[in-house]
Amino acid sequence: MTAADPQSESESESAVETARHQLERAAAHLDVDEGIVDRLRHPTSVHRVTIPLERDDGSREMFTGYRAHHDSVRGPYKGGLRYHPEVSEEECVGLSMWMTWKCAVMDLPFGGGKGGIVVNPKELSGDEKERLTRRFAEELRPVIGPMTDIPAPDMGTDPQTMAWFMDAYSMQQGETTPGVVTGKPPVVGGSYGREEAPGRSVGIITREAMAYYDWDIEETTVAVQGFGSVGANAARYLDDLGASVVAVSDVDGAIYDPDGLDTTDVEDHDESPGMVSGYDAPETLTNEELLELDVDVLVPAAIGNVLTGENARDVEADMIVEGANGPTTTTAERIFEEREIPVIPDIIANAGGVTVSYFEWLQDINRRAWTLERVNDELESEMCTAWEDVRTEYDARDVTWRDATYIVALERIASAHETRGLWP
Numbered sequence: 544m545t546a547a548d549p550q551s552e553s554e555s556e557s558a559v560e561t562a563r564h565q566l567e568r569a570a571a572h573l574d575v576d577e578g579i580v581d582r583l584r585h586p587t588s589v590h591r592v593t594i595p596l597e598r599d600d601g602s603r604e605m606f607t608g609y610r611a612h613h614d615s616v617r618g619p620y621k622g623g624l625r626y627h628p629e630v631s632e633e634e635c636v637g638l639s640m641w642m643t644w645k646c647a648v649m650d651l652p653f654g655g656g657k658g659g660i661v662v663n664p665k666e667l668s669g670d671e672k673e674r675l676t677r678r679f680a681e682e683l684r685p686v687i688g689p690m691t692d693i694p695a696p697d698m699g700t701d702p703q704t705m706a707w708f709m710d711a712y713s714m715q716q717g718e719t720t721p722g723v724v725t726g727k728p729p730v731v732g733g734s735y736g737r738e739e740a741p742g743r744s745v746g747i748i749t750r751e752a753m754a755y756y757d758w759d760i761e762e763t764t765v766a767v768q769g770f771g772s773v774g775a776n777a778a779r780y781l782d783d784l785g786a787s788v789v790a791v792s793d794v795d796g797a798i799y800d801p802d803g804l805d806t807t808d809v810e811d812h813d814e815s816p817g818m819v820s821g822y823d824a825p826e827t828l829t830n831e832e833l834l835e836l837d838v839d840v841l842v843p844a845a846i847g848n849v850l851t852g853e854n855a856r857d858v859e860a861d862m863i864v865e866g867a868n869g870p871t872t873t874t875a876e877r878i879f880e881e882r883e884i885p886v887i888p889d890i891i892a893n894a895g896g897v898t899v900s901y902f903e904w905l906q907d908i909n910r911r912a913w914t915l916e917r918v919n920d921e922l923e924s925e926m927c928t929a930w931e932d933v934r935t936e937y938d939a940r941d942v943t944w945r946d947a948t949y950i951v952a953l954e955r956i957a958s959a960h961e962t963r964g965l966w967p
């Protein structure tokens with residue numbers, strides 16, 4: 544097995560299976576109507592589109608895209624668009640469920656959506672990526688909109704992709720509609736700080752979790768898998784706070800310096816994809832070895848299902864903070880619980896992305912930009928409030944951090960369903 548091919552291992556679990564299992568664990572702690580839980584096991588709808596692309600050489604190719612809508616009881620569907628060869632309907636549904644919980648934990652007025660295209664973005668030229676994105680936006684137009692479903696970046700997409708998406712939608716609508724998508728460049732209605740936000744929130748939540756366990760951040764070692772929007776910003780934030788980031792990786796492998804890397808000197812995925820493994824560091828490791836390093840904090844921030852029944856007993860970190868969505872399988876979660884390794888879940892740790900997306904949406908509606916300082920101050924405050932809500936549940940019940948986080952989310956969602964009387 545290689546980290547690039549996590550599906551090839553014997554324990555294979557889809558995102559939707561993991562998400563359903565997590566929902567059921569949280570529901571067992573709450574008095575929630577079984578009809579509501581059953582409703583939340585399923586998406587409201589899944590849209591599948593075929594996207595024709597004319598390649599630069601004139602040949603034509605068809606691509607498949609999806610947009611899953613999970614739940615909108617608290618507001619419009621919200622969630623990213625992923626361009627990756629492993630994108631599937633099941634993955635989009637699972638990821639859209641996680642978005643529903645994530646928005647609820649952060650108390651944002653959004654529900655959960657997620658989508659993507661089955662494509663390797665590294666095999667597209669810039670022009671091809673633009674044409675594919677514009678056509679995807681046209682195909683999704685009937686099911687998206689600033690008050691219905693607001694996409695954003697995820698793996699393989701970036702602010703430029705969001706700008707093309709917004710432009711294609713706006714041209715069809717006949718009016719500039721910045722609020723249809725978040726994560727845009729600030730010059731076309733994007734928010735300052737959105738790109739750094741998911742990694743920044745991973746840093747803030749790691750800091751809070753360390754404070755909870757009375758760890759001195761200056762004495763802490765950290766390993767981060769993935770050095771993209773989430774991983775690089777988390778690593779740099781923790782480096783700034785005084786932690787020693789000893790290992791980071793890209794798809795081809797990891798670099799390791801026991802004395803700590805200079806995280807600003809290593810180019811991230813956005814600056815130069817795949818350059819981490821080529822960096823001149825004292826040691827190189829595989830992605831699997833990075834996950835098993837003896838560090839204080841491990842931050843998986845690349846893809847899903849990397850911590851599994853196969854490697855969970857070999858993980859030597861004292862705490863795991865999930866930067867990626869769904870990096871821990873159900874079996875691995877059970878092993879970490881047994882080994883008393885705290886796992887701070889994705890739906891709070893990386894929720895800074897959707898939180899600043901919410902700020903961006905507000906700015907778009909009001910046609911008024913916030914300063915970076917305001918964005919970061921409000922992000923800090925929202926993250927600390929959410930952490931406090933989760934910590935209160937964690938201290939009050941004998942549960943894992945994930946269960947405590949899901950309990951906060953599920954209580955809010957179930958209560959909204961009961962109050963609106965929307966089901967079945």
Ligand SMILES: NC(=O)C1=CN([C@@H]2O[C@H](COP(=O)(O)OP(=O)(O)OC[C@H]3O[C@@H](n4cnc5c(N)ncnc54)[C@H](OP(=O)(O)O)[C@@H]3O)[C@@H](O)[C@H]2O)C=CC1
Pocket residue numbers: 546547548623696697698699700741768769770771772773774792793794795811812813815816817818830844845846847866867868869893894896897
């Ligand atoms: N972007 C966002 O707003 C948010 C993203 N997330 C989640 O965070 C995770 C990462 O997303 P994001 O940072 O945006 O993605 P990016 O595309 O910006 O970066 C992904 C990083 O992971 C590396 N990578 C890709 N595949 C593998 C692999 N098989 N093994 C190890 N490393 C790999 C890439 O390496 P290389 O440079 O070589 O390609 C790159 O460094 C995803 O799970 C995403 O859903 C969560 C919240 C918000």
Ligand SMILES: O=C(O)CCC(=O)C(=O)O
Pocket residue numbers: 621622623624645693694695696697725726868893894896897898900
């Ligand atoms: O910013 C957003 O709307 C969603 C980001 C996202 O896809 C995620 O948090 O997983």
